[in-house]
Amino acid sequence: GAGVSQSPRYKVAKRGQDVALRCDPISGHVSLFWYQQALGQGPEFLTYFQNEAQLDKSGLPSDRFFAERPEGSVSTLKIQRTQQEDSAVYLCASSPYLLGVIAEAFFGQGTRLTVV
Amino acid sequence: GNSVTQMEGPVTLSEEAFLTINCTYTATGYPSLFWYVQYPGEGLQLLLKATKADDKGSNKGFEATYRKETTSFHLEKGSVQVSDSAVYFCALRMEYGNKLVFGAGTILRVKS
Numbered sequence: 001g002a003g004v005s006q007s008p009r010y011k012v013a014k015r016g017q018d019v020a021l022r023c024d025p026i027s028g029h030v031s032l033f034w035y036q037q038a039l040g041q042g043p044e045f046l047t048y049f050q051n052e053a054q055l056d057k058s059g060l061p062s063d064r065f066f067a068e069r070p071e072g073s074v075s076t077l078k079i080q081r082t083q084q085e086d087s088a089v090y091l092c093a094s095s096p097y098l099l100g101v102i103a104e105a106f107f108g109q110g111t112r113l114t115v116v
Numbered sequence: 117g118n119s120v121t122q123m124e125g126p127v128t129l130s131e132e133a134f135l136t137i138n139c140t141y142t143a144t145g146y147p148s149l150f151w152y153v154q155y156p157g158e159g160l161q162l163l164l165k166a167t168k169a170d171d172k173g174s175n176k177g178f179e180a181t182y183r184k185e186t187t188s189f190h191l192e193k194g195s196v197q198v199s200d201s202a203v204y205f206c207a208l209r210m211e212y213g214n215k216l217v218f219g220a221g222t223i224l225r226v227k228s
Contacts, residue, residue, distance in 0.1 A: 004159070033215065042120075042205050042218030043160070056214060091160070105216065107152075107160040 002026070004108035006092050012114045013082045021077045021111045025094030033105060034067055034077050035091040043091050049075060050097065082115045089113070118143045122206045122219035129226050135193040137222045139180075139206035142187065147208035149173075149182050149189040150216065154203045163191075163204070196226045 005024040013019050025032050030051055035043035036059075045059040051072035060067070064083075069075040079086055089112045093105040123138040141147065151163040151173070164173030169184035178193045189206060206219040 031214065035216075040220070042207075042220050043216070045215040045217070048214050059215070093160075104162050104165075109157075109159040 004092055004094050004106050006090075006108040006111050008111060009109065010112050010114075012116060015084060015115055016081050017115075018078065018080045019082055019113065021079075021090050021113070023075045023077070023092030023094075023108060025073065025075070025092070026106055027073075028096065029094035029106075030072075030097040031095045031105075032069060032075050033093040033095075034075070035093065036061075037089040037091055037110070039088070046077070046090075079113075082113075084115050087113055087115045118147070118208060118210060118217050120206050120208055120217055120219035122204075122222050124220075124222070126223035126225055129196055129224070131198055131226055131228050132195045133226075135191070135196045135200075135224070137191040137204055137206075137224070139189045139191065139219060140187050141189065141206075141208050143208060143210065146211045148211070149180070150207040150209070151178070151180055151189070151191050152205040152207060152218075154205065154221075156202070160205065196224070198226045198228050200224060201226045 007022045032049040034046040037043040047067045048056040049069045064080045066078045089110040091110045093107045095105040096103045119142045148167045150165045152160045153163045164175040166173040166182035172181045180189050180191045203221045205221045207216045
């Protein structure tokens with residue numbers, strides 16, 4: 001497809017369960033971002049990849065959160081031992097890297113995670 | 117730290133009314149400023165941007181001017197349509213940064 005694709009769109013997890021959220025960025029986009037959006041709030045940065053390198057993971061809230069992008073394309077955000085406070089929409093964005101500058105970010109529709 | 121504050125919603129307007137959504141920022145350097153829009157059931161889309169002081173971003177009849185002296189980037193539109201109903205997010209990105217810092221979002225509802 002032409003845009004950023006995320007799957008699943010909706011995920012219900014029991015507390016303590018592990019989840020994996022997938023992001024397919026736009027083909028050729030070097031930069032990939034994960035954001036967390038709580039209900040009624042703006043997105044908050046979690047982590048950033050440039051190709052396969054995770055250059056910034058300062059926004060990951062705890063060591064239960066782990067992200068990878070092993071081949072510099074598809075990325076997976078994994079949350080271990082989910083807690084109720086992890087309930088949120090998880091957004092993925094990708095952007096090209098032009099002339100040393102991160103260009104416009106294109107967002108996916110997000111995965112809505114509900115922990116019960 | 118760097119932050120963005122935008123007016124609380126929801127903002128409810130009649131069609132063809134004038135729109136202003138206020139946005140102010142706090143940043144230690146020289147950020148680029150953005151407005152993103154999220155239509156129902158869709159992902160965030162870039163609406164407009166400005167990269168330096170006094171720049172005006174514009175798109176689809178929306179405008180915002182980067183005011184360094186008031187650290188503001190207010191969104192305006194002269195005549196709103198029902199199709200403009202959405203959530204609007206103001207955001208910044210630092211000069212040598214990568215991540216976007218978002219405000220909480222403002223819901224806009226336009227009645228016919």
